[in-house]
Amino acid sequence: GAVVSQHPSWVICKSGTSVKIECRSLDFQATTMFWYRQFPKQSLMLMATSNEGSKATYEQGVEKDKFLINHASLTLSTLTVTSAHPEDSSFYICSARDGRTQNEQYFGPGTRLTVT
Amino acid sequence: DAKTTQPPSMDCAEGRAANLPCNHSTISGNEYVYWYRQIHSQGPQYIIHGLKNNETNEMASLIITEDRKSSTLILPHATLRDTAVYYCIVRARPGYNQGGKLIFGQGTELSVKP
Numbered sequence: 310g311a312v313v314s315q316h317p318s319w320v321i322c323k324s325g326t327s328v329k330i331e332c333r334s335l336d337f338q339a340t341t342m343f344w345y346r347q348f349p350k351q352s353l354m355l356m357a358t359s360n361e362g363s364k365a366t367y368e369q370g371v372e373k374d375k376f377l378i379n380h381a382s383l384t385l386s387t388l389t390v391t392s393a394h395p396e397d398s399s400f401y402i403c404s405a406r407d408g409r410t411q412n413e414q415y416f417g418p419g420t421r422l423t424v425t
Numbered sequence: 426d427a428k429t430t431q432p433p434s435m436d437c438a439e440g441r442a443a444n445l446p447c448n449h450s451t452i453s454g455n456e457y458v459y460w461y462r463q464i465h466s467q468g469p470q471y472i473i474h475g476l477k478n479n480e481t482n483e484m485a486s487l488i489i490t491e492d493r494k495s496s497t498l499i500l501p502h503a504t505l506r507d508t509a510v511y512y513c514i515v516r517a518r519p520g521y522n523q524g525g526k527l528i529f530g531q532g533t534e535l536s537v538k539p
Binding site for chain 2: 313315343345352353354355358400402404413414415416417418419421
């Protein structure tokens, strides 16, 4: 099956700093990518949807100025958590939709962010 | 997207079939039923999807009722590695808003026991 990678797999940062997480589709072109957040013992929560070359669409309650999303190519999307705080500590998961079929959607392995 | 209802947890003996139910009574004609699973601290893994016919692949079988208001995911011979949270999601088919978004509910936590 198709592969989606994320980097880094885990990161620890200090409060007030910014952290960038990369999401890549390795063997297919992803016209649409999605970013999710998951707190312990909870389900995945969709944060935003991004289409290549255009601005991301954020879900209600997600601060677009805090969670910056860039989808500059068909294989790469980045999520930058700006001015991170301890409450931003979470498991961040990206997902990519295959541009050919528009039906298949694959998930990355996730990035564990801890803000101290 | 239509909502789904799943039992919060289930147990299954190793080697036996695991039958995971899902109710989606408000599903509309342009929506598929998708199943994903998430093993602890990993990203979700696609299992199977269907529209109205039963589907089978190397991982599982999907049985959808004739009225499409419910479905069952069947793992024919569960192993310890199948222990995970299983999510049933209803999503619009391609061509309708590019297939819509995958919105996760609480899922069913399946524990396969030796």
